[in-house]
Amino acid sequence: MSKGRLEAFSDGVIAILITILVLELKVPRGADWQALRPLLPVFLTYVLSFVYLGIYWNNHHHMLHTADRINGKILWANLHLLFWLSLVPFVTGWMGENHFASVPAAVYGSVMLMAAIAYTILKNAIVAEHGPESKLAAAVGTDLKGKVSVAMYASAIVLAFVNQWFSDILYIFVALMWLVPDRRIESKVAA
Amino acid sequence: MSKGRLEAFSDGVIAILITILVLELKVPRGADWQALRPLLPVFLTYVLSFVYLGIYWNNHHHMLHTADRINGKILWANLHLLFWLSLVPFVTGWMGENHFASVPAAVYGSVMLMAAIAYTILKNAIVAEHGPESKLAAAVGTDLKGKVSVAMYASAIVLAFVNQWFSDILYIFVALMWLVPDRRIESKVAA
Amino acid sequence: MSKGRLEAFSDGVIAILITILVLELKVPRGADWQALRPLLPVFLTYVLSFVYLGIYWNNHHHMLHTADRINGKILWANLHLLFWLSLVPFVTGWMGENHFASVPAAVYGSVMLMAAIAYTILKNAIVAEHGPESKLAAAVGTDLKGKVSVAMYASAIVLAFVNQWFSDILYIFVALMWLVPDRRIESKVAA
């Protein structure tokens, strides 16, 4: 089975999600700088979610680039990942409009946690199809970053009820950690 | 005539529909758990429709993968299917916001029924192009699942006026029945 | 220059437009049949515009399928066509919500007229690139249907101010005339 349509469909969904995000930035009534001020937290949450979706697209791109075959399980694991990513605009809008509240920050982290778990399930399904001795399995390795991300999202959910700034800092940290994501796979593939 | 653009266009439309669905999940006013409660039925309807659209994309993918040729009739049968699928966000929003009402549940089922019929028309158009002796015709077989689905949607429309929970259960049952959809075609293609 | 990205971009834009159309169908407040009644004219206009965009995608598909080369002029002629098509959701919403008013019906026709002219410009740019002796030029022929469409749109714009039902009938007639569009090109290509 070809992976072309799976990539195209995933690209389509992620491209639409990353663009629909901006609809949460509602055009303000006024026409001065003052009118932009209440949009600042929404804008910052927008930037964070844009980077997250960019990271997912980027990693998805790399992982599937090394894959040779697709099966029904992988198709559904991929749709499961897209499901959680599809909730990103909703939680971005909610957290952006209630920036100092605990529950939206915790719900944001929960969606990110589920997306990270869904990504791991997808990765395992692809590795299972290609075998533990495959180039892909070697390139993905122990996936330390993935495990650290899951732990950080879980911590952020709990810490949101102490002080939601802790969650924000953890979310930013995870994003920065992934912003240099591909070297490992890239170098293995090159080698 | 190449099938590449037909697949790309269908992928695009289904990807956008599955993403636009989430716009029915409106960001709530409050910032506590209480604010999320009224969204629960909308969310569950969202999950159901997401799975349905995922199933359609998945089956569409498999059916066209086995197809070799496309003609004008197939193009229009495909657009006809996309038309009914394009109404999914509308009926999802309506049923989600009126979860215990009969009419929205019946209208939801009607759109699903029409989409199932449109899928059968598309399938027949593709089989007609490839001939009854083709690999595709053998893989699709008697399409028992498709016939059961149509019967269940029809029942759900009627039963919605008795008690809309019957409809909900039938909708969930059809979704579960299709969640393991591809084995049959996959194994035939492999053989 | 390859035509792949031009097709992909056009497919993307048309797929999004055909899907965004449905956002004009606003989820009604009530939960009974009564609540659906005011949506009927919006729905019928939706069906009309869906068919129009389907026809454009279909014809665009066929025309570019026969094209071998793309140049800068064709790229911009294509964007010009997409510009007028991008106004379809707006005029669909306006005509749908004011179904018995002259001005929205006339504006709908104006956008369709401009799209038809833009399509002709695109066709001429492609024919110019391939030469009047090319397979494409032969397949397109005298384009009688295109000329009839332009005349009908122009009539519909004027007649909207007499009685907008005349415009509606003309719009439906043009759609039906194109619903069997491809035979001519298909047969020439086959031959």
Next chain:
Amino acid sequence: MSKGRLEAFSDGVIAILITILVLELKVPRGADWQALRPLLPVFLTYVLSFVYLGIYWNNHHHMLHTADRINGKILWANLHLLFWLSLVPFVTGWMGENHFASVPAAVYGSVMLMAAIAYTILKNAIVAEHGPESKLAAAVGTDLKGKVSVAMYASAIVLAFVNQWFSDILYIFVALMWLVPDRRIESKVAA
């Protein structure tokens, strides 16, 4: 690493942005010519932004067409460009609804300035990958137009606070300057 998915993803995002733009054109209440009048500035801003996004897609198309290889840096430079372009619908809506105000005109120019800088960064990343002696580097040349654009956007931001018509004229001038964009690259590639 293949450039196919990068192009597909960029096409997807730009296609969605160019289509989402039209959502700022809200269907008016009335059904006469009078109802359209307040939409005129929104419409004109829409045309301007549509042309800008068309230019970006066009230039992006040409630049990547000449590229042979992609790396992680290019992926992120591309996402950075898409980020600034994703703000175009927001600033278009804001400027369109406040056409005679300075701040929206200046913010519009700022987003355009950032997008132009992001495009330069992307270009430099691609040139760096291919080397200064490459066909691409030769085709791109000194990028005089890019430098003039940046200077004009910067001027437009400042002049918006004198009189926002100056900004409008500069924005239109930059668009016209790019509307004949490709000859240079096209001829170099042909040669």
